[in-house]
Amino acid sequence: MNGLEALDLSVLAPLLFVSGGSLLVLLGEVLLSHRATFLGKATSPSWIGTVLSFVSILFLALAFFSAIFPFGEGTTKVFHATSPMLVLDPLANFAIALLTLAGIFVCLMSVTYLAEMDIHHGEYYALLLLATAGMMVLVAATDLMTLFLGIELMSIPIYVMAGFDRKKLRSNESALKYLIVGGFASAILLYGMALLYGATGHTDFTEIRSALASGNPPFAAAGALALFGFALIVVGLAFKVSTVPFHQWTPDVYEGAPTPVAAYMSVCVKAAAFVALLRFLGVTLESFADRLHSLFWILALLTMTVGNVMALIQENVKRMLAYSSIAHAGYLLIALVIGTPEAYSAMLFYLVVYLFMNLGAFGVMAALASRGEEFDTLDQFAGLAKARPALALVMTLFMFALAGIPGTGGFIAKFTLFASAVNAGQVWLVIFAVLNSLVSVFYYLRLPVAMYMKTSARTPARVDLGSGESLVLIACAAAVLFLGFFPSGLDVFFLKSADVLAWTKFAITALVFGAA
Template sequence: MDMTLITQSVLASGPEIIIIIGACIALMLSLVPHPRQEAALIGFSLVMIILAAAMSYSLNDRPQSAYSGMFVVDDFSTFFKMLLYLGTALTVLMSGKYLAKEGVVKGEYYVLLLFSLVGAMIMVSGTDLLMIYIGLELQALSIYVLTGFLKKGVRSNEAALKYVILGAFSSGIFLYGMSLFYGLTGTTQLDQMAIILTAQDLAQDQNDPMLILATLFLLVGLLFKVGAVPFHMWVPDIYEGAPTPITGFMSVAAKAAAFAVIIRIFMDSLVVLQPVWLISVAAIAVLTLSIGSFVALVQNNIKRMLAYSSIAHAGFLLLGLVAGGDEGRSSIMLYLLVYTFMNMGIFAVVVLLNRGSDVGEPLTDFSGLAKSHAGLAFLALFFLFSLAGIPPTGGFFAKFYVLVALVSSGHVALAVIAVVLSAVAAWFYIRIIMLMYVAAPEGPRTIQITFSMKVVLLVTFMGTLLTGILPAWFLDLAGGLNGAAPLPGLG
């Protein structure tokens, strides 16, 4: 590897490097005792994220492969990186208020968040299973710590421990699948694997137990990360225990990164394996949708309810995977974008409603919100209707596009199941709306909406609204990668 190649590789991974350097500087900053330390850290993290975003944007014109084909910069990864920047920035903006309320202002928080972001970025850019695995672990390890960040809270500690154990378990499964693939093909690079699988006609033999095992292990490892049933057991506990902004981050950024990997592996490189997993994924998608929708009905804690709602949304996203093709892929991407806006929006509301000191978040917190804070209640209503998929919100168009992909690929029965279950899901979102608008408030309360929270609410609201009424532009973003051009410098 000569110098130019190395320079090129380093340049290609510029955004990641910026964030890593940023995280290191933030770590040092966090050691400087200063009354305005937290504001400085928030500002610094945002600047680094914006810098990285600018870098990603400028790299977008030059799709390229780096580090001998282990890493790639293309439209696809840029789209997901932008999504990750957005999710992380919103999380950072939300965190100040939350940490102050819970009384755990610590600089490491932002450092870990940035590291988690790098991990996720490596995941979406990785074209080698090892690279993806490294990204996955970096992202997950940082989140394990963040989950347990409320040191004195029982729920937070329990959640962190559960997450570490189950996360390690799933990573093990992913690794095992990877090793089986290595055994089958002798490589961990996705494009090489695709070539070898096609050449050996391995993919044609769908009954080869080794191939089935390898595919399913890889898939299960990833499905665990997105919280698909039956690998969803961790989601409610961890969503409930983690600090609320981190829950938002997990539901949005971590999930997006995992879906990016799923798309990269199963819809792009190893699309030849589709017959092997199609039926199981379809079954898992339906199961995920139904368990998520039905169990959410009986939740009394807002974060647990949102956890099951996020499971249900994962089910919908998996339907996009089943649909396959360009439309399926764009539909997942658009869905994740919209989901980032609306879910971060509702989490921002939950953060604002937080009463501090590790008290639970009962649904009744929403009672009478419309009387005391009409504007906030309206925003919550908007996000909830978007999550339920009612037009003219982005949530509707996202679901609509997945359904288009499904019907287009001939899965009409699945589409019918999906809409029936989303009617079920609408029930629990509306329950909250009813609480806000009909129930009497539990007591006088004033919610102070800080400037950064206002920014979060504005961005998420505009995002949810615009994706709903002007979806064409966002569709181009998600669809621009269809027919991806062959990358220079590959092979």
């Protein structure tokens, strides 16, 4: 093999930290629960979970900083100089920072929740770290092989996590549905990859692009094969981001899965799959936004409309948030319709804000679950403002942010996205999107109405708040407000490097101009 270069492992630091941490946590669970003592003290199983959660937070934080640290230093290609398997460009580093941050928040909100549900096993954190490693591979993949491996390494641990509460039928059902639908989707994706490989003879994105652009197909059917391959790959990825014809699994899986797992899926799987979709289409297809314009136009419209309309009739808050996450996927698809650097960076900013507001909303529900009982129906939320005023207040903030009300990060995210669409001349799509946002205000505000204007004889069973949970909620609420007021004017706080909008623009330039 020529072109192979000496490998500098420090480039892969985030990936190595997370996968190594996962193995360490798995080993720690076995050793600690076998001895049942830790530093001479008898340990309850829940104690072990808490220790291992701190270990995984440590490794996720290491990965976070090693992704942030090289930010701005350009692109590193891993394993091969000309046709790399992974590319650690600013976009990948940005996405890795996003995913590890979400992973830390999910770990923090899981500690008390899992103990309350009596399922506090260390394997949970090992699976979480493994899934994060898979997402890192996915966002950095520039080869069909790593794309497939990343998707599977992300999905398989999440199948298990969705069924983690294995004594509960709802959790079993959620895991089973996700497994069957996810397996079906990855088989379709794989067949698409086979066809694309057959049509071009390459698995590397840039080589596929040049093979397609060369214009002399080696056999007559190559064009049709490539088209069919692209269609199947887009379908496979559309399952993962849950756009509309392929969204049916989302509400079932989110409702049945443990709340922190649903939070993790709604934020991280979506973010990773969107970045992968962007990179795959952006690198392999010349000016893909022009070619697939009408396809994504229809997908975006259908996804946001179906998501919002179905969310209107939900009585279960987790299910409502699942449909709302479908609607948000629809807004994010607008960026793929437009295909300008401005729109892509708006999409990344949207993903950042979505992380904070969605993790916050799920975090409130996780913080109210007690003794094996989920806290997820609208009835349970009635009169919450009296019993738990602080939680009701932050939940209201997150609902306002998800609805896109000014003063929150959700408004700025929607505004930058829709503004980029208007600049690109997509006025009708923006009109539909704004109408959809109006519809969404109705169901998001049902929660504050229930919490503040209704009364309930029952009071929530939990009266305390774990320190991890309060940390997550405070951080998410602060970030949502902060991004709402200072999306790009952070030098007020002498924190120029924390300018998220500038980061997103920087992250996207390598992809857009590097591929051209």
